[in-house]
Amino acid sequence: MKKSSRPEIPRKTIYRLSTYLRCLARLKEKQIQTVSSEALAKVAGVKPTQLRKDLAYFGTFGTRGLGYDVAELSNRIADELGTSRLQPVILVGVGNLGLALLSYRGFEKEGFEIVAAFDAEPDRPRDKKVSQTIFGMEDLPAFVQKHGVRMAIITVPAEAAQEVANALVSAGIVGILNFSPAVLSVPEDVMVNNVNVAIELENLSYFIQE
Amino acid sequence: MKKSSRPEIPRKTIYRLSTYLRCLARLKEKQIQTVSSEALAKVAGVKPTQLRKDLAYFGTFGTRGLGYDVAELSNRIADELGTSRLQPVILVGVGNLGLALLSYRGFEKEGFEIVAAFDAEPDRPRDKKVSQTIFGMEDLPAFVQKHGVRMAIITVPAEAAQEVANALVSAGIVGILNFSPAVLSVPEDVMVNNVNVAIELENLSYFIQE
Numbered sequence: 001m002k003k004s005s006r007p008e009i010p011r012k013t014i015y016r017l018s019t020y021l022r023c024l025a026r027l028k029e030k031q032i033q034t035v036s037s038e039a040l041a042k043v044a045g046v047k048p049t050q051l052r053k054d055l056a057y058f059g060t061f062g063t064r065g066l067g068y069d070v071a072e073l074s075n076r077i078a079d080e081l082g083t084s085r086l087q088p089v090i091l092v093g094v095g096n097l098g099l100a101l102l103s104y105r106g107f108e109k110e111g112f113e114i115v116a117a118f119d120a121e122p123d124r125p126r127d128k129k130v131s132q133t134i135f136g137m138e139d140l141p142a143f144v145q146k147h148g149v150r151m152a153i154i155t156v157p158a159e160a161a162q163e164v165a166n167a168l169v170s171a172g173i174v175g176i177l178n179f180s181p182a183v184l185s186v187p188e189d190v191m192v193n194n195v196n197v198a199i200e201l202e203n204l205s206y207f208i209q210e
Numbered sequence: 211m212k213k214s215s216r217p218e219i220p221r222k223t224i225y226r227l228s229t230y231l232r233c234l235a236r237l238k239e240k241q242i243q244t245v246s247s248e249a250l251a252k253v254a255g256v257k258p259t260q261l262r263k264d265l266a267y268f269g270t271f272g273t274r275g276l277g278y279d280v281a282e283l284s285n286r287i288a289d290e291l292g293t294s295r296l297q298p299v300i301l302v303g304v305g306n307l308g309l310a311l312l313s314y315r316g317f318e319k320e321g322f323e324i325v326a327a328f329d330a331e332p333d334r335p336r337d338k339k340v341s342q343t344i345f346g347m348e349d350l351p352a353f354v355q356k357h358g359v360r361m362a363i364i365t366v367p368a369e370a371a372q373e374v375a376n377a378l379v380s381a382g383i384v385g386i387l388n389f390s391p392a393v394l395s396v397p398e399d400v401m402v403n404n405v406n407v408a409i410e411l412e413n414l415s416y417f418i419q420e
Contacts, residue, residue: 101407104307111415127338181232199225
């Protein structure tokens with residue numbers, strides 16, 4: 001069963017699971033083995049009732065009076081998020097931002113590996129060497145199928161983004177992280193998350209006006 | 211009066227204003243002068259009631275039966291967001307991601323200009339030349355004061371992020387866009403927006419599980 005058929009779990013709950021996972025990782029580093037819901041909620045910056053409600057979507061956790069086992073809760077959340085194994089991700093659009101993301105070494109400890117990059121001009125000279133191979137767009141469908149890739153990052157200019165999204169969806173990609181300012185149209189069973197730096201700046205700008 | 215003292219306007223409304231502004235810009239490009247709330251809501255992907263509710267926070271817009279004047283509504287929203295004039299932004303942390311953002315030429319048409327960069331090692335060799343000057347951290351307070359800068363982008367590693375945030379706040383920065391995975395502690399009157407690529411991937415990962 002696809003989890004997208006469970007719309008009753010709010011997207012915000014899933015974002016908070018990511019926060020809980022990172023808080024639990026810090027507790028593990030400090031050799032802390034159990035944590036109360038109050039203490040975990042506090043480091044995560046939420047109310048204890050919110051934490052308990054979020055976790056209740058996924059079954060029963062913790063022991064009354066003892067709190068949560070840090071390692072166990074951490075594994076359960078990673079299982080729910082699908083990050084307990086390393087997931088392959090591809091990136092399309094090897095410009096400045098694409099190169100920066102391809103060089104970032106921090107994704108693997110979070111459960112993701114950018115395994116390959118694609119670009120309309122794979123052989124164009126670039127400012128930086130990266131360890132991943134840069135393929136032409138014609139190689140996309142075969143690569144996605146062969147490696148069972150389900151997620152992709154789009155870092156192409158706005159005017160190319162919809163065409164790239166169409167190619168990704170045709171190839172079998174079902175999750176897209178879109179860094180272009182374009183609003184993408186995709187079939188209902190494909191998820192798109194958008195990262196738009198200008199909109200984040202604009203939002204800050206509103207709240208800091210004198 | 212600081213707008214942060216108007217907590218009754220939801221952050222999501224402000225994000226939607228950014229969407230409306232972009233939809234209006236596309237209508238302007240197509241020489242369209244007026245638009246009904248139904249038509250604008252449709253291109254923005256919201257319900258007409260939502261659009262009208264969002265705009266109602268900021269006064270009266272549009273004429274019954276005629277709809278909104280595209281240029282007028284666009285100017286009003288840009289005024290509200292504080293992007294009708296170009297705003298100076300600084301960036302701290304000139305690694306791969308910092309260089310990519312410094313080279314991006316798309317911010318100016320959105321109302322923002324990255325006017326300078328700061329780094330603990332300003333003179334370290336880098337893969338790319340950028341047009342902005344890269345200063346040492348000791349130059350931050352004087353620069354911020356001299357140029358009246360209020361917003362900053364943090365692109366340093368997690369372990370350096372809190373110290374950088376403290377320096378920014380001391381210098382007078384009140385809006386921070388944080389690309390590091392660190393959760394920042396700042397005074398109440400400082401706004402932080404976070405962009406965390408790993409968390410966006412994790413969120414996608416949950417929803418696309420088989």
